[in-house]
Amino acid sequence: MTQWTAATPVVAVLLPAFTWGRSLPAGIVVLPTLVLAVSVLAAVHHAEVVAHRVGEPFGSLVLAVAVTVIEVALIVTLMIDGGDKSATLARDTVFAAVMITCNGVVGLSLLVGSLRHGTAVFNPEGTGAALATVATLATLSLVLPTFTTSARGPEFSTVQLTFAAVSSLILYGLFITTLTVRHRDYFLPITRQGEVITSEGHAHAPSARTALLGLGLLGMALIGVVGLAEGVSPTVESAWRPPDCTTRSSV
Numbered sequence: 001m002t003q004w005t006a007a008t009p010v011v012a013v014l015l016p017a018f019t020w021g022r023s024l025p026a027g028i029v030v031l032p033t034l035v036l037a038v039s040v041l042a043a044v045h046h047a048e049v050v051a052h053r054v055g056e057p058f059g060s061l062v063l064a065v066a067v068t069v070i071e072v073a074l075i076v077t078l079m080i081d082g083g084d085k086s087a088t089l090a091r092d093t094v095f096a097a098v099m100i101t102c103n104g105v106v107g108l109s110l111l112v113g114s115l116r117h118g119t120a121v122f123n124p125e126g127t128g129a130a131l132a133t134v135a136t137l138a139t140l141s142l143v144l145p146t147f148t149t150s151a152r153g154p155e156f157s158t159v160q161l162t163f164a165a166v167s168s169l170i171l172y173g174l175f176i177t178t179l180t181v182r183h184r185d186y187f188l189p190i191t192r193q194g195e196v197i198t199s200e201g202h203a204h205a206p207s208a209r210t211a212l213l214g215l216g217l218l219g220m221a222l223i224g225v226v227g228l229a230e231g232v233s234p235t236v237e238s239a240w241r242p243p244d245c246t247t248r249s250s251v
Helices: 004-014 030-055 058-084 089-117 124-147 158-182 208-239
Strands: none
Touching: 004 089, 004 208, 030 058, 030 208, 058 089, 058 158, 058 208, 089 124, 124 158
């Protein structure tokens, strides 16, 4: 408990008791904001510990779920406090995440891999399946609403939204099944000769006790992120809200 990765989740869980439902001054909101940022880093750290214990490709799912919980919690919190002005926040955030992942992360990985090894080595079956799933989900949720005519603007009707949601769940379920059961070897790292690496050799996996402790601290960190986001969001919204300017004319 003397390490910051262990102490931060505890502080993050206790601190919302003093900030929940209160409008914090700008000077005081700095503390929960810093704790919020450090809690996100601690959550990622503990997710890495659990992921290293369970191994690939299950470790990637642990990291994905942890990051998704953090992102969804922040989006929902800001949308609740933002009113009508934040109606498109979820769509814009998902679009930004897709662009950062497909262009930034993938491009940077290819660039660094090429500079370091001459030729970037990756598993084409798993990479193709993952990118195809992301592209399909992005098209279904971000592109298709632009071409619908049931409502004004890029919006789905209730029936269309239900179809998109069910289709997305089915598609993601098939991807998870492929990832963890049917073609698990597609998502494991490979050597230059194309052989699948079934074990990580750079470090020993943590013990079961350490992994369970990390899982508990991960849950505490995620709860703390949600609570702290709820506490600081009113101050953030008020700071970014433009002033109510009225024009007066005299004759």
